[in-house]
Amino acid sequence: MYRLRPFEPADAPALTAMLHRAYAELGGRGLNFTAVDQTERTTLKRAGTGASWLLVDGSRIAASLTMTLPPHETLRRLSPTAAAPGRAWLNQMAVDPADRGQGLASRLWAVGRRWAGDAGASHLGVDTAEPAAHLVELYTAWGFARRETVQWPGKTYRSAVMERPCG
């Protein structure tokens, strides 16, 4: 039985460890997503910007998602889609490998989408590694369409920027 709750700063160590587990496979493919090896400080900074939720099983963190409004400043410089007014951004989505395939990401996505609508966003965006075809497919299934490709500084891959209307 998973319980939804907001992220709190005291969650940073456990969330960081879960993110490392969740992103290890992508890291193993040479895709150096920030969450592959981010520090607790970075977790705190990323989760503390916008709104973040966790699904917990007892005290254990099973899944996380952050919505940022407006999107990260660097991304707004790189992407006209992210720079457009009214954009909320999906970040740091992860499900612990032990908890996959049970709809936890979909559940958090529904919460984030509602939050963004209530906060006045007209569109939702996400960016992900272009070579991670399964993620591009997942976001396409969630109604996102590809807009452009950007190069985040320091990343080994180019990122597909995707967007959909809010609601």
Ligand SMILES: CC(C)(COP(=O)(O)OP(=O)(O)OC[C@H]1O[C@@H](n2cnc3c(N)ncnc32)[C@H](O)[C@@H]1OP(=O)(O)O)[C@@H](O)C(=O)NCCC(=O)NCCS
């Ligand atoms: C991506 C991730 C969060 C999905 O977790 P999950 O436990 O499979 O999530 P869910 O069970 O809620 O499934 C999410 C949806 O994706 C769909 N899905 C899963 N794999 C898919 C694929 N390859 N193509 C299309 N849809 C897919 C599921 O059917 C489900 O659809 P629904 O919303 O209609 O029910 C998880 O695999 C993960 O943590 N990966 C590593 C981190 C990561 O990639 N984060 C995103 C970076 S941009």
